[in-house]
Amino acid sequence: MNGRPMVLNDAAQGRFQVNRAALVDPRVLELEQRRIFDKCWVYVGHESEVKAAGDFKTRTVSGRPLIFCRDSGAAVRVYLNSCRHRGALVCREAEGSARGFMCFYHGWSYDLDGRLDGVPGESAYPPSFDKRDYPLIEPPRTESYRGFVFVNFDAGAAPLAEDLAGAREYIDLVVDQSPSGRMEIIRGVQEYEIKANWKLLVENSFDDYHLLTTHSTWLNYLKNAGVEMKRPQKGHLLPAHGVGKALGNGHAVVDNVNFRGRPVAKWIPVYGEEAKTEISRIREELVARLGEERAARVADTNRNLLVFPNLVLNDGSSVTVRTFYPVAADRMRVRAWALGPVEETPAARAVRLDSFLTFYGPGGFATPDDIEALEMVQAGLATWREQPWSIMSRGMAKEGEQLNTDELHLREFWLRWNALMGEPVEP
Amino acid sequence: MISREQVEDFLYHEAALLDSWRLDEWLGLLTEDARYWVPPNESPDADPAATLFIIADDIQRIRARVTRLKDSDAHAEYPHSRTRRMITNVRIVGRAAAELQVVSNFVVYRFRREERVREYVGAYRYTLRQVGGELKIAKRVAVLDALELGTLGSVSFIL
Numbered sequence: 244m245n246g247r248p249m250v251l252n253d254a255a256q257g258r259f260q261v262n263r264a265a266l267v268d269p270r271v272l273e274l275e276q277r278r279i280f281d282k283c284w285v286y287v288g289h290e291s292e293v294k295a296a297g298d299f300k301t302r303t304v305s306g307r308p309l310i311f312c313r314d315s316g317a318a319v320r321v322y323l324n325s326c327r328h329r330g331a332l333v334c335r336e337a338e339g340s341a342r343g344f345m346c347f348y349h350g351w352s353y354d355l356d357g358r359l360d361g362v363p364g365e366s367a368y369p370p371s372f373d374k375r376d377y378p379l380i381e382p383p384r385t386e387s388y389r390g391f392v393f394v395n396f397d398a399g400a401a402p403l404a405e406d407l408a409g410a411r412e413y414i415d416l417v418v419d420q421s422p423s424g425r426m427e428i429i430r431g432v433q434e435y436e437i438k439a440n441w442k443l444l445v446e447n448s449f450d451d452y453h454l455l456t457t458h459s460t461w462l463n464y465l466k467n468a469g470v471e472m473k474r475p476q477k478g479h480l481l482p483a484h485g486v487g488k489a490l491g492n493g494h495a496v497v498d499n500v501n502f503r504g505r506p507v508a509k510w511i512p513v514y515g516e517e518a519k520t521e522i523s524r525i526r527e528e529l530v531a532r533l534g535e536e537r538a539a540r541v542a543d544t545n546r547n548l549l550v551f552p553n554l555v556l557n558d559g560s561s562v563t564v565r566t567f568y569p570v571a572a573d574r575m576r577v578r579a580w581a582l583g584p585v586e587e588t589p590a591a592r593a594v595r596l597d598s599f600l601t602f603y604g605p606g607g608f609a610t611p612d613d614i615e616a617l618e619m620v621q622a623g624l625a626t627w628r629e630q631p632w633s634i635m636s637r638g639m640a641k642e643g644e645q646l647n648t649d650e651l652h653l654r655e656f657w658l659r660w661n662a663l664m665g666e667p668v669e670p
Numbered sequence: 671m672i673s674r675e676q677v678e679d680f681l682y683h684e685a686a687l688l689d690s691w692r693l694d695e696w697l698g699l700l701t702e703d704a705r706y707w708v709p710p711n712e713s714p715d716a717d718p719a720a721t722l723f724i725i726a727d728d729i730q731r732i733r734a735r736v737t738r739l740k741d742s743d744a745h746a747e748y749p750h751s752r753t754r755r756m757i758t759n760v761r762i763v764g765r766a767a768a769e770l771q772v773v774s775n776f777v778v779y780r781f782r783r784e785e786r787v788r789e790y791v792g793a794y795r796y797t798l799r800q801v802g803g804e805l806k807i808a809k810r811v812a813v814l815d816a817l818e819l820g821t822l823g824s825v826s827f828i829l
Contacts, residue, residue, distance in 0.1 A: 337712065337817075431710040431722030434818035457745065460738040467734065576820075581722045593719035597726065605819055606708055606725035608738055611746035611826035 247631060250661040252654070259636040259654055263627035266440040266620075271664075272572045278663050279552050280305040284386070284393040284403050286554040286566050287311050289582070290319055291390060291427035297340045297355055301332075303568070305396060309382070310334050310344065315355045321385045321394050326351055327359060327377035344379070353379050389418045390426060391554075409490030413498075413548045417558050419541050420507045421584035422528060428564065429581040429596065433604045437567075439617035440624075441553065441575040444567050445656055447613050448555040449487075449497045449547035451647040452637065455480060457616050461602060461609040465503060469512035472502065478646075485545075485647030487638070493551030493659025495652035501545045503602075506561055506595040507584075508542040513601065518594045525591065549652070551659055556582075561599035573621050579604065671765075672805070677772055677798065678760050680805045685755040688828050693736045696828070700807050701799055704729045707811045708825055714813040724825055739827070746826035752781040753827060757794075769808065772796040776812070778829060788822050790829060791815045 249271075251260040265271050287304050288311045299312035301324055308324040310333075326333050326346035333344040333353060343360070345352040352361035357379035365374070383398035388411065393403050404411065418426055437444065447453070455462070466472055473482045485499020504511030508526035510519050529538035545559040557563040562582040567575045581599050583592055602609045635657070638649025645651035680699075687696040708725040709716055718726035727735060742748045756777040764771030778790040797809040812829045816822060 429722050430720065431713055431716065432818075433710065433722065433724060434820065435823055436819075436821050437823070459743045460741050463741070464734050464738060467737070468730075589719065596718060596720075596722055599722060600726055601731070604722075604724060605824035606723075606826075608735070611824040612744065614824050615746040615826075 248661075249664060250657050251632070252658065254639065257636055257639045259634075259639060259650070259657075260632040261635055261657055263624050263631055263633055265660075266442060266633075267572055267624050267627050269572045272569055274664060275569070276306060278665065279660065281396045282400065282663060283397075283552050284384075284395050284400065284406055284550075285552070286550065287321055287385075287392045287394050289390050289426075289428045289564065289580075290387065290392060291425075291585070293319065295340070297342060299334065299341055300338045301334050301336065304394060306568075307382075307396075308332055309394070310379075311392070312341075312355070314357070319385075319387065319392055320357070321382055321392070322357055322379040323382065325380075327379070333379070357381070389414055389424070406492055407550065408492050408494060409488070410492075410494035410496075410548060410550050413490065413496050413546055414550075414556065416541055416544075416546060417548075417556055417562060417582070419533060419537070420529075420562075422532060422586055423584075425585045426562075426582050427585050429583055429592070431581070433579040434577065435605045435614075436570065436574060436576050437614050437617055438574050439621040440573060441567050441569040442656075442660070443617045443620055444575060444577065445549060445553065445555075446653050447617055448557065448565065449495065449549055449647075449652055450650075451481060451485060451487075451497050451499070451547075452650070453613075453616065457612050458609045460612070464601070464608055465511075465513070470503065480648045487645045487647050487649050487652035489651055489655035493656050494549060495655040496546055496548045497647035497652060498544055498546050499647050501543050501559075503545070503560060504598065505542065505545070505559070506591065506598050514594050514598065518590070521588065521591050521594070549656060551656060557603070560602045561595050563599065563603050672762075672770060672798075672800070674760060674762055676805070677762060677770065678757075680798070681757050681760060681772075681774060681794075681796075684807070685757050689753050689755055691739075691750055693739060693828070697733060697736055700729065700732065701801060702729060704732060704807055705809045706732050706735075706828075707809070708829055709811065709813060711814055711816055711818050724819070725829075735828070744826075746824060749783070751827050754779045754781075768800045770796075770798045770805075772798055780827065790822060790825075 247262055249262045249265050285305050292300055293313045296313050296315055296317045299310055302309050310322045310324045312320055314320045324332050324334055328351045331346050331348045333346045343352055343354045350363040354360045359374045359377045382394040382396055384395040386403035418424055483500040483502040487497050489495050501509050508522050510522045529541055548556045553566055555565040563579055564582050565579040567577040570576050583595050600607055604610050635650045635653055638645045638651055706727045709723055713721055738744045739747055757774050759775040761773050762770055763773055774794050776794055780788040792814040795811040798805050799808045
């Protein structure tokens, strides 16, 4: 690093700057693994992805291969995907349903509850060898909130629900779309790499300042499809009012009045005339269940939520669940899914998925331009020794409400990141 | 009866149009109800009404995609990627009324400045229809062999 602080926060001078070393230096990445990914609640998956006893998904989370599964009693469990004998993966498939997990190297096998139940030639081990001593290891903590399952590699971490702080309300707003409070991950994962530091996608996921210039072709698409775009009010950049909020512990959100259509429950011409009735029916159900006011929040606001450090729930043109990991200081891997209410009719589900694809994903009309933007940032950051600071002070001089095009929410992420990272390492 | 050779000529012509970014002419090869799909890597046979795809365009969105790609503000493809398509193993696997089911293998090499080549490998599944004596594309599905997009990144061009 360059001997300067990683984050410069000077409220009196109205300066908030991020040291670009944080986005390029491999030593920062190494520290992040220990101080962020080994200390924070990190998203593994959603309960709906494993339904019955034996269902599993394998995922790499915080650099560890994990098995995310249902045990013999159909409880959600997470195991380290590594044999107690020599360490090989005990499950090599991406997903499926299993009666247990076996390491093919020497044949040690484990049941769904993680117990070691088979060791070929067991009699050759000394008498002190006891299979009960070698179950599959679980991360120190596995907890869930409203179906979202997280692990923590720090046994002493605060409980998940407490750590989520103000993010709980925003997760609730997403889950409230479902009459029974049950959402599900829809089949089909988008998994791709971006040649950029992972924190640039944190910023981009709820940076509404970039919408007009990065996504003009998407806005044109909506306009051409008959979506009404109001002229921004004075002091605004976007057609609708929106705010940025810090939710505590590095979690943050942009919360804005929708102008671009929502499968729950705001019709736009892109969805087609035939979807109109269904969307009004969804809205009536929301009002009946939640009352006018909360129904309006669920149906008429778009919310991009960051759950620190690397889970994003974008409740906009559809609901996206997106998580991403550093592969190197200048490269990340992204996984994204669509989330919908379990009760959704096939017709409403089709609208949701179609609406997802107009904006989001590696073949959408917007995400590829985000990817390009982040890669262009990373390329430009090669000048970090000459230009060490990124500027993030929008809205800083203002009292009260912060707009979604201000940067309070980005600062919230960086302040928690900075607090966890501790003292900068001298060069 | 349409021969495989005629189908091959048609697919080579389509590939040439796409490689040279003559996208309006390419639109002329499509039927009025054409669809263009790129299924998620792990579920090549899925239905986009129930599964999250990479791309699932109807004709309106195909046209909107072309409008977007011709705009210099489509940053991911400006400047345009250079592509080179290899279309092989062309087979007519079904014939019914005026429609042909055609499959082929493809390799699309994609080049961008200061970047290693990206190789998109897979199979096309076409529904071709005879309209007024001409072959048209009613549906083209590009199924990728890669187990995830991974380092291929985005599919911002017409695959």
